Amino acid sequence: MAEVIDIDDPADPRVDDFRDLSSADRRPDLPGRRGLVIAEGVVVVQRMLDSRFAPTALLGVEKRRQELADDLADTDVPYYRASAEVMAEVVGFHLNRGVLAVARRPAPLALDEVLEKARTVAVLEGVNDHENLGSMFRNAAGLGADAILFGDRCADPLYRRAVRVSMGHVLRVPFASVPEWPHGLDTLRRRGFQIIALTPNPAAVNLAAAMTGERVALLLGAEGPGLSEDAMRATDVRARIPMSPGTDSLNVATAAAMAFYERVRT
Amino acid sequence: MAEVIDIDDPADPRVDDFRDLSSADRRPDLPGRRGLVIAEGVVVVQRMLDSRFAPTALLGVEKRRQELADDLADTDVPYYRASAEVMAEVVGFHLNRGVLAVARRPAPLALDEVLEKARTVAVLEGVNDHENLGSMFRNAAGLGADAILFGDRCADPLYRRAVRVSMGHVLRVPFASVPEWPHGLDTLRRRGFQIIALTPNPAAVNLAAAMTGERVALLLGAEGPGLSEDAMRATDVRARIPMSPGTDSLNVATAAAMAFYERVRT
Numbered sequence: 001m002a003e004v005i006d007i008d009d010p011a012d013p014r015v016d017d018f019r020d021l022s023s024a025d026r027r028p029d030l031p032g033r034r035g036l037v038i039a040e041g042v043v044v045v046q047r048m049l050d051s052r053f054a055p056t057a058l059l060g061v062e063k064r065r066q067e068l069a070d071d072l073a074d075t076d077v078p079y080y081r082a083s084a085e086v087m088a089e090v091v092g093f094h095l096n097r098g099v100l101a102v103a104r105r106p107a108p109l110a111l112d113e114v115l116e117k118a119r120t121v122a123v124l125e126g127v128n129d130h131e132n133l134g135s136m137f138r139n140a141a142g143l144g145a146d147a148i149l150f151g152d153r154c155a156d157p158l159y160r161r162a163v164r165v166s167m168g169h170v171l172r173v174p175f176a177s178v179p180e181w182p183h184g185l186d187t188l189r190r191r192g193f194q195i196i197a198l199t200p201n202p203a204a205v206n207l208a209a210a211m212t213g214e215r216v217a218l219l220l221g222a223e224g225p226g227l228s229e230d231a232m233r234a235t236d237v238r239a240r241i242p243m244s245p246g247t248d249s250l251n252v253a254t255a256a257a258m259a260f261y262e263r264v265r266t
Numbered sequence: 267m268a269e270v271i272d273i274d275d276p277a278d279p280r281v282d283d284f285r286d287l288s289s290a291d292r293r294p295d296l297p298g299r300r301g302l303v304i305a306e307g308v309v310v311v312q313r314m315l316d317s318r319f320a321p322t323a324l325l326g327v328e329k330r331r332q333e334l335a336d337d338l339a340d341t342d343v344p345y346y347r348a349s350a351e352v353m354a355e356v357v358g359f360h361l362n363r364g365v366l367a368v369a370r371r372p373a374p375l376a377l378d379e380v381l382e383k384a385r386t387v388a389v390l391e392g393v394n395d396h397e398n399l400g401s402m403f404r405n406a407a408g409l410g411a412d413a414i415l416f417g418d419r420c421a422d423p424l425y426r427r428a429v430r431v432s433m434g435h436v437l438r439v440p441f442a443s444v445p446e447w448p449h450g451l452d453t454l455r456r457r458g459f460q461i462i463a464l465t466p467n468p469a470a471v472n473l474a475a476a477m478t479g480e481r482v483a484l485l486l487g488a489e490g491p492g493l494s495e496d497a498m499r500a501t502d503v504r505a506r507i508p509m510s511p512g513t514d515s516l517n518v519a520t521a522a523a524m525a526f527y528e529r530v531r532t
Contacts, residue, residue: 043514139520144510167514208531242530244410248309248433254405254523257516261524262531264508265474 002058002072004065007082010089015080017102018059020092021160035105038160039168041097042067047168049075053103059087060099068099077101105158111149111184114176115191118146119215120263122256123178123185123195125151125231126222133157134165135253141169143260148173149188149217151181151231182234185217189236193217197227197235198259200249210239211262218259220252268324268338270331273348276355281346283368284325286358287426301371304426305434307363308333313434315341319369325353326365334365343367371424377415377450380442381457384412385481386529388522389444389451389461391417391497392488399423400431401519407435409526414439415483417447417497448500451483455502459483463493463501464525466515476505477528484525486518 007015017036039048039055042064048055049071058065058072059080065072072079088094115121122145127133133155140148148157156162157170178184185195194213198220204210219235221227226249232238241250241258249255273281283302305314305321308330314321315337324331324338325346331338338345354360381387388411393399399421406414414423422428423436444450451461460479464486470476485501487493492515498504507516507524515521 135517135520138514139516142509142513142516144508169513206532241527242410243408247408247435248404250405250408250523251401254401254520257520257523258527261507261527265528266472 002075002077002079004079004081007059007080007086007090010086015057015059015082015090017057018090018100022092037103037105037158037171038163039101039103039171040095040099040160040164042099044163044168044171045099045101046071048101048103048171051168051171052106053171054106055101055103058099058101059090061087064099109174109176111176111178111187114147114149114174115188115193120145120260121147121149121188121193121217122259123149123151123188123217123219124154124221124252125181125219125227126153126225127220127252128153128155128222130155130159130162131165132222132251132253134162134170135251136256137162137166137170137173139253139257139260140173141166143257144264145256145260146174148175150175150177151184151219152228182228182231185234188217191215194237195219195235196259197232197238198255199226199232199238199240200243201238201240204238204240207239207241207259207262210237211259216263218256220256223249223252268341268343268345270345270347273325273346273352273356276352281323281325281348281356283323284356284366288358303369303371303424303437304429305367305369305437306361306365306426306430308365310429310434310437311365311367312337314367314369314437317434317437318372319437320372321367321369324365324367325356327353330365375440375442377442377444377453380413380415380440381454381459386411386526387413387415387454387459387483388525389415389417389454389483389485390420390487390518391447391485391493392419392491393486393518394419394421394488396421396425396428397431398488398517398519400428400436401517402522403428403432403436403439403441405519405523405526406439407432409523410530411522411526412440414441416441416443417450417485418494448494448497451500454483457481460503461485461501462525463498463504464521465492465498465504465506466509467504467506468511470504470506473505473507473525473528476503477525482529484522486522489515489518
């Protein structure tokens with residue numbers, strides 16, 4: 001059972017990991033930053049407790065502690081109990097969700113480990129928007145994609161906003177980096193993945209016809225610039241989602257959802 | 267050619283329609299509010315100019331006027347030219363996009379008119395999030411859905427945030443209200459639409475198998491509560507997007523995108 005510790009003083013050093021979140025977790029991946037992973041709200045905290053991101057502490061109001069009682073029964077992580085006002089002073093803004101958990105970053109997963117049993121993976125290049133990353137993980141979890149891989153120039157998926165938008169699925173859906181981008185895609189090819197570039201180019205094959213592999217890796221670039229020519233050349237086929245002329249390309253997380261859906265639709 | 271009028275004084279009454287946007291356009295649909303429709307940025311302004319929402323004025327910096335020169339060649343709508351600083355004082359916040367257009371609301375489209383040539387429509391119940399509404403219109407435009415219909419308890423699709431998130435497609439994709447919800451769905455049935463409720467219920471038929479009509483109307487409810495039982499009963503079939511157990515339902519705009527995609531995938 002989690003130990004309950006009352007916090008009355010917002011300056012209490014025991015809750016330092018939760019302090020000034022709106023500034024503290026900007027680029028937590030950079031040297032000198034704390035690199036903490038923050039879960040917000042009951043559902044995301046539950047997903048963190050059930051993930052490889054073992055929380056070291058929780059901070060929340062009494063009501064949320066009660067809602068989490070079953071989840072906390074088997075852990076000895078401390079629950080710092082505070083009023084909503086004290087919480088707001090610690091984190092630096094008012095937090096509707098009423099509970100936070102904090103975890104250290106574990107070692108990254110190895111690409112081989114992530115690919116071992118995967119059938120459907122997305123591989124991202126230049127996706128540097130935390131909201132899009134969060135939505136991508138949420139869609140992957142919902143539609144049964146097995147992993148998200150990061151090529152070049154992607155944002156940090158463990159940023160607080162990405163964790164929140166993903167509804168905690170960034171803590172559950174495995175992810176790994178592809179080294180030596182884009183040549184590292186050969187690792188996927190050797191494992192039998194069909195490597196498909198998603199492009200709005202009308203000359204490309206329809207996604208439904210292009211996706212023939214037993215294992216597939218779907219390459220997606222950011223809205224606007226799309227995939228680099230180098231990445232395109234490293235793929236087996238260029239595929240498109242049929243789009244209406246004169247419209248914008250779909251949001252990258254939505255485009256990924258179409259492709260994940262294509263894998264499970266029947 | 268649009269007349270160019272320089273605005274040096276933020277208090278100039280000629281730009282009153284652009285004043286204090288962050289508070290002025292909250293619930294513009296309510297009595298006593300101004301009910302203006304605001305387009306932000308070059309692309310959305312272009313879409314407004316090419317829509318049934320005829321702008322009455324533009325407010326922007328010189329650079330954006332040049333970018334819009336071709337679009338403004340055939341209109342006589344005034345372009346109020348201002349510095350970024352004066353613009354910020356008028357609208358109440360700094361606006362990256364550098365140009366705004368304002369239109370009065372035209373009369374709503376009639377349901378019959380919207381349905382006339384439609385093959386694929388979404389019908390929403392309880393979708394009260396402006397960002398979701400905006401994404402819904404963007405996805406409809408991208409994937410060739412013909413119209414969005416509003417049942418009960420939906421937010422205003424012409425709210426500024428919805429227009430922005432839709433990338434202006436809310437001005438282009440026709441929408442109308444379904445009267446006497448949910449019985450008004452009979453209007454669609456009489457026109458030969460297959461009426462499909464989207465539900466996360468695992469007992470429902472897979473969407474791909476359920477969607478057999480030449481014309482289809484896809485009913486979607488808000489994340490969380492979903493469709494009301496009354497609305498469900500007014501449909502022909504309940505269909506599901508195959509989802510992984512233990513995950514959340516998809517975002518409503520993403521779920522709609524899957525259904526739109528299913529209509530155009532081959």
